[in-house]
Amino acid sequence: MSAVMNKPGKGSQNLKVNSAEMRVEGVSKSYGIAHLRENVVHNASFVIEKSKLTVMIGPSGCGKSTLIRLLAGFDKPDSGTVTIDGKPVKGPDRDRLVVFQESALFPWMNTYDNIMYGPRARGEVDDETKALAEFLLDKVGLTQFRNKFPSQLSGGMQRRAELARAMINFPRVMILDEPFRGLDAMTKELMWEYYAGLYEESRRTNFFVTTDIDEAIFLADRLLIMTNIPTQVRAVLEVDLPRPRNLKELLESDRANEIKMEALGILHEEAMKSFSSGSAAASDFIEAYSKRVKKKG
Amino acid sequence: MSAQVMTHQMPGPGRLRKMMTNQRFYRAITGILVFIILWEVGARSEQWAGFAFPWIGLVPPPTAVLGAWSTVFVESSYWMSWLQSFGRVLAGFTAAVLLGVPLGLAMAVSRTFNGLAFPTFEVLRPIPPLAWVPAAIIFWPTQEMAIAFVTFLGAFYTIVINVVGGAKSIDIRYFQAAQSMGSNGADIFRRIILPGVMPSIFLGAAVGMGITWEVVVAAEMISGGGSQIGGTAGGGLGFFIWNSYLGGSYELIVVGMISIGIAGYLCSSTIRKTGTWATPWKRLR
Ligand SMILES: Nc1ncnc2c1ncn2[C@@H]1O[C@H](COP(=O)(O)OP(=O)(O)OP(=O)(O)O)[C@@H](O)[C@H]1O
Numbered sequence: 264m265s266a267v268m269n270k271p272g273k274g275s276q277n278l279k280v281n282s283a284e285m286r287v288e289g290v291s292k293s294y295g296i297a298h299l300r301e302n303v304v305h306n307a308s309f310v311i312e313k314s315k316l317t318v319m320i321g322p323s324g325c326g327k328s329t330l331i332r333l334l335a336g337f338d339k340p341d342s343g344t345v346t347i348d349g350k351p352v353k354g355p356d357r358d359r360l361v362v363f364q365e366s367a368l369f370p371w372m373n374t375y376d377n378i379m380y381g382p383r384a385r386g387e388v389d390d391e392t393k394a395l396a397e398f399l400l401d402k403v404g405l406t407q408f409r410n411k412f413p414s415q416l417s418g419g420m421q422r423r424a425e426l427a428r429a430m431i432n433f434p435r436v437m438i439l440d441e442p443f444r445g446l447d448a449m450t451k452e453l454m455w456e457y458y459a460g461l462y463e464e465s466r467r468t469n470f471f472v473t474t475d476i477d478e479a480i481f482l483a484d485r486l487l488i489m490t491n492i493p494t495q496v497r498a499v500l501e502v503d504l505p506r507p508r509n510l511k512e513l514l515e516s517d518r519a520n521e522i523k524m525e526a527l528g529i530l531h532e533e534a535m536k537s538f539s540s541g542s543a544a545a546s547d548f549i550e551a552y553s554k555r556v557k558k559k560g
Numbered sequence: 561m562s563a564q565v566m567t568h569q570m571p572g573p574g575r576l577r578k579m580m581t582n583q584r585f586y587r588a589i590t591g592i593l594v595f596i597i598l599w600e601v602g603a604r605s606e607q608w609a610g611f612a613f614p615w616i617g618l619v620p621p622p623t624a625v626l627g628a629w630s631t632v633f634v635e636s637s638y639w640m641s642w643l644q645s646f647g648r649v650l651a652g653f654t655a656a657v658l659l660g661v662p663l664g665l666a667m668a669v670s671r672t673f674n675g676l677a678f679p680t681f682e683v684l685r686p687i688p689p690l691a692w693v694p695a696a697i698i699f700w701p702t703q704e705m706a707i708a709f710v711t712f713l714g715a716f717y718t719i720v721i722n723v724v725g726g727a728k729s730i731d732i733r734y735f736q737a738a739q740s741m742g743s744n745g746a747d748i749f750r751r752i753i754l755p756g757v758m759p760s761i762f763l764g765a766a767v768g769m770g771i772t773w774e775v776v777v778a779a780e781m782i783s784g785g786g787s788q789i790g791g792t793a794g795g796g797l798g799f800f801i802w803n804s805y806l807g808g809s810y811e812l813i814v815v816g817m818i819s820i821g822i823a824g825y826l827c828s829s830t831i832r833k834t835g836t837w838a839t840p841w842k843r844l845r
């Protein structure tokens with residue numbers, strides 16, 4: 264299985280070998296004009312390590328999607344640098360692929376055509392790619408739905424189709440912006456397992472943004488905890504839990520809970536700071552947080 | 561009726577759909593029948609009530625219309641009117657699609673072109689197509705071309721506006737996703753922009769087709785029989801109505817009106833069907 268994922272035939276496309284490292288150094292970004300100008304990212308620096316799954320967690324509205332646009336090259340920082348393997352990011356490129364917060368499957372293409380979009384765009388349709396498409400369809404459980412349009416798929420299926428569409432392009436860095444937001448708890452947990460499985464097989468560089476602490480700990484090798492807006496990295500935690508992970512084991516693991524409490528503690532401080540400055544999102548967070556802490560006892 | 565159907569075993573999705581369409585079909589038939597009966601009764605009010613009801617009492621009853629229709633039905637001149645109107649609508653509409661879609665796409669894709677073309681377009685657009693009739697008759701060599709031109713204008717603006725609007729409303733994330741998968745300009749145009757504006761093209765075409773019929777009928781009435789002015793032009797369903805009015809045949813006026821209704825319906829349902837076929841992803845599950 265992993266042999267297919269690694270596409271040994273095309274050496275340059277072997278994902279394990281070809282992952283990249285991204286660096287964000289002293290990046291700031293503001294939006295708006297004159298007195299409406301808002302500083303969204305302020306002097307943020309972090310590393311997305313090669314072949315690791317880095318998860319970024321931060322309060323809603325802190326500027327995570329903004330950072331993703333800078334990483335992807337859809338937008339340019341006001342100051343600071345974004346580099347991939349030392350080379351500055353100039354614009355969108357196939358070496359960095361974004362899975363968006365809301366489904367961005369092309370509504371006019373069926374599942375298969377969506378997945379094959381990238382290879383066709385680059386004129387790379389060969390037997391190997393077709394076989395890989397089949398493999399990915401199977402991997403995300405959508406073989407039966409290959410001829411369906413996105414509107415005919417459930418939310419969870421759409422997210423899986425989008426993962427497959429991204430995977431087939433062998434991006435050197437895969438960037439995911441809250442890809443499972445809005446899914447119900449059951450589907451979400453299934454998606455974590457799908458996604459973690461895909462990552463474990465490919466071991467390419469992944470950058471995953473979320474607001475969900477359980478999701479973060481289930482998936483992460485490294486956890487970046489962000490401050491509220493204007494955002495920067497507040498803390499970096501190494502999530503040294505063995506893989507493959509399993510939800511039940513994780514719930515019972517002392518180490519996992521230790522990391523979770525540490526992360527929540529930092530997030531709580533952040534929320535308190537913005538709470539004193541009157542942010543509605545912060546009070547939501549504090550409420551959710553106190554429930555969690557009570558539950559844990 | 562529906563209760564009977566309901567007693568069958570669980571209807572599958574296909575059967576359910578058939579049942580629903582049947583119900584809709586019977587409703588439509590009932591509605592039309594009621595309309596015709598009310599019309600007949602109202603139109604004959606002078607005979608049974610002793611005085612003509614206002615408005616409806618002056619309209620020829622459906623039976624009389626049907627009688628008049630059966631006499632023209634076998635006349636070739638009646639079908640010639642159909643043919644002439646259809647020919648003009650088709651010519652004007654086809655030209656509007658062939659010119660309007662590329663123009664709209666060019667205006668949507670190129671900022672430079674948009675800057676050049678849009679102001680002129682916006683100045684010309686508010687001029688109603690019918691205001692062009694006299695000018696068109698002067699600057700087109702034949703009257704036929706003048707009518708086709710005015711018909712063309714009717715659909716043209718609507719199609720262009722819809723294409724531009726449709727292209728502008730394509731989600732930017734589709735472009736970003738395509739770019740990060742290695743798609744270049746031509747590929748993005750063909751696989752993102754074209755299918756993305758397809759529904760708007762058909763929407764514009766459907767609305768444009770309606771306007772086209774309005775315009776052709778009016779143009780035919782204004783330009784008259786044509787043959788007396790010179791040339792082979794003239795005629796058409798619009799002229800058929802006008803001529804019946806001049807000849808005092810109220811039944812034939814109604815025949816002409818219904819004929820245009822049918823013709824317009826045929827055209828717009830053809831566009832709708834083509835649109836559904838061309839944008840399968842817009843169909844519900
Ligand atoms: N293009 C833009 N123009 C103006 N303001 C923007 C723009 N993009 C983002 N912002 C502002 O930046 C802030 C952060 O937005 P962003 O989408 O990055 O947050 P986020 O952390 O991704 O939030 P969420 O978790 O809810 O997705 C918001 O206050 C938003 O209003």
Ligand SMILES: [Mg+2]
Pocket residue numbers: 327328329364440441
């Ligand atoms: Mg976001």
